[in-house]
Amino acid sequence: MSDITVTNEKILDFSGQLALQDETFPTLQILNPAGEIVDEAGLARADLSSEDLVQIMQRMLLSRQLDIRSTKLAKQGRFGFFAPTAGQEASQMASSYAFNDNDWLMPGYRDIPQIIVKGWPIWKAILWSRGHVLGNVFTTADDQPVNAWMPQIIIGAQYVEAAGIGLGLKKRQKDAVAYAYTGEGGSSQGDFYEGVNFAGAYQANAVFFIQNNGYAISTPRGLQTAATHLAAKGWAAGVPSVVVDGNDPIAVYLAAKEARQWAVSGNGPVLIETLTDRLEPHSTAGDDPLRYRTQDDIDAWWAKEPLIRMRQFMTDQGIWDEAKETAYIAEVNALIDEQIKIADNVPKQKISDFIKNTLEVPSYAMTEQIAKFESEGK
């Protein structure tokens, strides 16, 4: 019997296939954790002006301050549900900087900062956290529409929304895309696969992000899936997919910018996996990370968080310093104080309003409940 062909041997080499994953999905990086440029050409390709870099830095600082204040307010019972964002500022703020107001954002519950930078006022985000119906109105302070859907609690569902909206934008020949964020846990959901597959099949104008922050509540990524690179899940659907250092703002921005350009040019969707870490508890509802990970691991990720490297890089470029940062943080905190007051002054919602906002067409039981509460003035 003659020898098996080289091609057939490779096909049957299962362990070789697994090893190939790292070669297939290397990590895009422009700035290393120390803030040093590791790819000058990549930096040039990102084409960010000094003003852009300042904008990205400010957005990341805004997000960090919102995180700090929201966590404190939640402990005082003045904030409702909050999913911390510290560590994910590059993954969220530098990626969203690549999109414009016409693009449609499909966020998850941890993606509140991306909606805010689209013009959704912080006081509405506070109302959303409290479950107030006005917190689900996606308009600016002067009532202009904000192209964002309400943050998804059903993990992965925003991928299906993005596939549909992305297809609508393509059919209407709009110069816009839908962009969606889920976590690595969300990438184990059926909706995730259906969304990516549908968008790929119909070449929808969509950009999908998997924020791989290591944990789905207490479940580590390694128990979530056997895939070493979640980007491989996009390839299975014929969608270009990349892995990015999710704590490197420049790399995240570059990947997002090029993905948007690809999708808006009619080529179909792109999937971006951002490697990052959730430095804080899953939510303010009482999660204790030390029950499922070590303090050493958390500390190691704090040393790699995105603000450190962006601050160093921009200081080296001569466009950032401590005084600028202190002044901006003070500005943001004054804004947050003002926005908390606005939220606190909004009248409490009526129970009947809450029920009315649950379904577009209320069920029979809900109609009865609405009538009952309205008759009681509630």
Ligand SMILES: Cc1ncc(C[n+]2csc(CCOP(=O)(O)OP(=O)(O)O)c2C)c(N)n1
């Ligand atoms: C369909 C569905 N199943 C389960 C849950 C409960 N749940 C809420 S958050 C969460 C973990 C999600 O982890 P990941 O997608 O990695 O996002 P992260 O919270 O880390 O940002 C789970 C399982 C849910 N919200 N939706």
